[in-house]
Structures are given as structure tokens and as C-alpha cells.
Amino acid sequence: MTAPIVHIGYHKTATTWFQETVFPAARSHEFIPRKQVQDALLAPPGLHFDAATAREKLALDGRTRPVVLSEENLSGYLHNGGLHGLIGPEMARRIHAVLPDARIVIFIRSQPEILRATYAQYVSGGGTWSQKRYFGGMQHRRGALTRPWKAPAFEYEHFDFEPLVAFYEGLFGREKVFLYPYEWIRDEAALLSRMTDDLGIEFGHESAAAKARNVSLGTASLAVVRGANLFTRQSVVNKDCIVDLPGGQVLRHGVKRALGAIRPLNAHRLQLRADVLAKAEDLYAPGNRRLMASRGLPLDELGYPL
Structure with missing residues (x-):
């Protein structure tokens, strides 16, 4: 039987398109609405999670098709560093407790581009801080607000993909963790064909130009x-x-x-500050090089910091 699929994000990698258009129309899998996924996996406080209860909330028993879950917050919320990087690994443990045979889908994106999109979403979602203050994280705060375990804020480390990929590989096995660059969506048919081969999922939606989705304000x-x-x-x-x-x-x-x-x-696309770009180049290059070597991904051709 085809295995269940859990798509954990990241944010700003066309997750809304997958959740609203692609996965609900799948012929081989049954899409579980995000609200159910959030209630089952994200809502229980740390030591109050129960795998059996989560299975009930997801209504896993008695289904005739394998399920597909898609929820980007399973990798952590982008504006608070995934609660100081603690949400990502904890959600991995919870997913493994509920769906140990799942195929894990992770979409990544060139970090300068994902940082640009993150700040644009922050402003679009109600934010008022400048890039300097937003990306500065704890630097422009005082007292308890400088401690990310007390008052989480944006953290560059959240988009260092390799550690979370490695964590999932340790739990599920490398052969069950599938990594896709967001940039491959430019050729939608080729990407979905690859996903069909990897995951055994049969898509049924009508194709559309991926580049037309989620256009940011200038x-x-x-x-x-x-x-x-x-x-x-x-x-x-x-x-x-x-x-x-x-x-x-x-x-x-x-x-x-x-x-x-x-x-x-x-008309003018948002540009990142020079110090933000420099930080991205410095922090993300080692992990990206490891992913490129271990996964054979053409991250150099796709503009990732290396």
C-alpha cells in the first residue's frame, strides 16, 4: 500500500498552493485539512502530547486511502525562529510517533530569496519593523527580550535546512525523507512527475503557472x-x-x-540589506554544501549560498 505523506514546509515554498490546489485533488491519497493537523500535532503543549489521541484527531483508522498532511508550521514558524529552533525537532518526534512509516516531504529555497519573502510577509502580515530591526533579532532589544528562550524573534538559524533534514533522516531513515528545491516549481510538470516517482502519489489537479502565485508587494x-x-x-x-x-x-x-x-x-522588488545578505552567505553555505553533496541537488545552479 502507498505510504502516508507528511509535507512539513518550509514557509515561503509554495505551501499554500500545495494545500489548496495540489494535495486536495490527489487521486491516490486523502488530504487531511490543516486545522485537523494543527489540532493533532501542534496544539498539545510539550508534555501533553499523546500519539493515540493525535491519531484519533486525524481520524487515521478506517481510511481506504493513505493520508497526506501538509502544514508548514511543522518545521517551525518563520517569524519566531521556530520557537528558538525547538518546534522543528519536536514535531518530527510527534510525526514519527503517529505515522512512523510516513514519507517526509521538505521544500527548501535559496536563503537570500526566502529571507526576502519572509520580511515581505512580515510586513504584509502586520509588521512595522525595518529590516535592520527585524533581522537583528535580539540585538535591538533589552532585558528579558534579549533571551530567545523567553521572547522568541526571527533567527537566521531557522532557515539553515541541513540540521532538520538530518534529524528527520535519523528518525525515519534517509530513504523516507524527500527534499525538493522550491526553484524546481518553475517546471511544474517535471517536479510533480518526480514526486510521483518518489512518493507514489497520483496528482489530479489542473496545472497552472507556478510563478503567478503569491506575488509580493513592491x-x-x-x-x-x-x-x-x-x-x-x-x-x-x-x-x-x-x-x-x-x-x-x-x-x-x-x-x-x-x-x-x-x-x-x-515595480521595484524588495532588496535585502547588504549585512543580511552577508550573514546569509556566511551562515548557510556549509549546510548547503553538505546537502548538495549528500543529495546530489544542483544548489549551485539554483543560487544557494555555497
């Missing part, structure tokens, strides 16, 4: 949105707020929609 639009975000406390934790206006969240979404329709404001 530099000028993001600057305006940052200003509008000062008038609501939602939806990210680490931000400033002048006043939490009634309806401020509605205003924020309205501003985003209006700006998205003004093409000149989105």
Missing part, C-alpha cells in the same frame, strides 16, 4: 503598509502600534489590496 507598497500597520496590533507579535483602532485590521487589508493594484508602486 518596495514602495511595503513602506506604505508598514505605516498602516501602526494602527492595529494584529497580526504579528513583534511590532509597534500607535493605537489599536477599531477596524484597524480591515483598514490594513484594504490598504494592501489597493496598493497591490497600483503597478508603479510594485
Whole structure:
């Protein structure tokens, strides 16, 4: 029988497309909605997780097809460093306790690009901090806020993919962990054909141009949105707020929609600060080289720091 599949992210690697379009239409597997996955695996506090209860919440018994789970927060939330890097390995243990025969799917992305997309999402989601403050993590904080185990913030280490890949390989076996660069989505048919061969999944959705999904706002639009975000406390934790206006969240979404329709404001793509790029090159290169060697992935051709 074809094995269950657990897709753990990462964020900003077309997870929404997989969850809304690709996996629900699969003919070979039964897609479990994200809310069920979150309730079963993410919601229980540390020592209150029970594998049998999780199986019940996922309704695994009695299904006629293998399941597919897709939830990017299983690899950790991007804006808080995966709670100081603790969520990723804990979710791996929980998945193994519930679905020990699962095939694990991990999508990665060139770190400069994933950092750019992460900051753009932070602002789009309500953030007000500059790149310097956001990527600075603990540097621009005081007291207890400088301790990531007390008040988590963005951490570069979250997007160092190789340690989490190695952790999953140790739990499930290397042959059950499948790694795909996000950049391969440019050739959607080839990527999904590869996934079919690897995972035994039969896709049934209608193909569409992957590059048209999740287009980010441009530099000028993001600057305006940052200003509008000062008038609501939602939806990210680490931000400033002048006043939490009634309806401020509605205003924020309205501003985003209006700006998205003004093409000149989105003509210039967000650029990362030079120090952010330098940090990415320095931190991520060793792990990327190991992944390229062990997995035979063309990360050099895809623009990954090496």
C-alpha cells in the first residue's frame, strides 16, 4: 500500500498552493485539512502530547486511502525562529510517533530569496519593523527580550535546512525523507512527475503557472503598509502600534489590496540589506554544501549560498 505523506514546509515554498490546489485533488491519497493537523500535532503543549489521541484527531483508522498532511508550521514558524529552533525537532518526534512509516516531504529555497519573502510577509502580515530591526533579532532589544528562550524573534538559524533534514533522516531513515528545491516549481510538470516517482502519489489537479502565485508587494507598497500597520496590533507579535483602532485590521487589508493594484508602486522588488545578505552567505553555505553533496541537488545552479 502507498505510504502516508507528511509535507512539513518550509514557509515561503509554495505551501499554500500545495494545500489548496495540489494535495486536495490527489487521486491516490486523502488530504487531511490543516486545522485537523494543527489540532493533532501542534496544539498539545510539550508534555501533553499523546500519539493515540493525535491519531484519533486525524481520524487515521478506517481510511481506504493513505493520508497526506501538509502544514508548514511543522518545521517551525518563520517569524519566531521556530520557537528558538525547538518546534522543528519536536514535531518530527510527534510525526514519527503517529505515522512512523510516513514519507517526509521538505521544500527548501535559496536563503537570500526566502529571507526576502519572509520580511515581505512580515510586513504584509502586520509588521512595522525595518529590516535592520527585524533581522537583528535580539540585538535591538533589552532585558528579558534579549533571551530567545523567553521572547522568541526571527533567527537566521531557522532557515539553515541541513540540521532538520538530518534529524528527520535519523528518525525515519534517509530513504523516507524527500527534499525538493522550491526553484524546481518553475517546471511544474517535471517536479510533480518526480514526486510521483518518489512518493507514489497520483496528482489530479489542473496545472497552472507556478510563478503567478503569491506575488509580493513592491518596495514602495511595503513602506506604505508598514505605516498602516501602526494602527492595529494584529497580526504579528513583534511590532509597534500607535493605537489599536477599531477596524484597524480591515483598514490594513484594504490598504494592501489597493496598493497591490497600483503597478508603479510594485515595480521595484524588495532588496535585502547588504549585512543580511552577508550573514546569509556566511551562515548557510556549509549546510548547503553538505546537502548538495549528500543529495546530489544542483544548489549551485539554483543560487544557494555555497
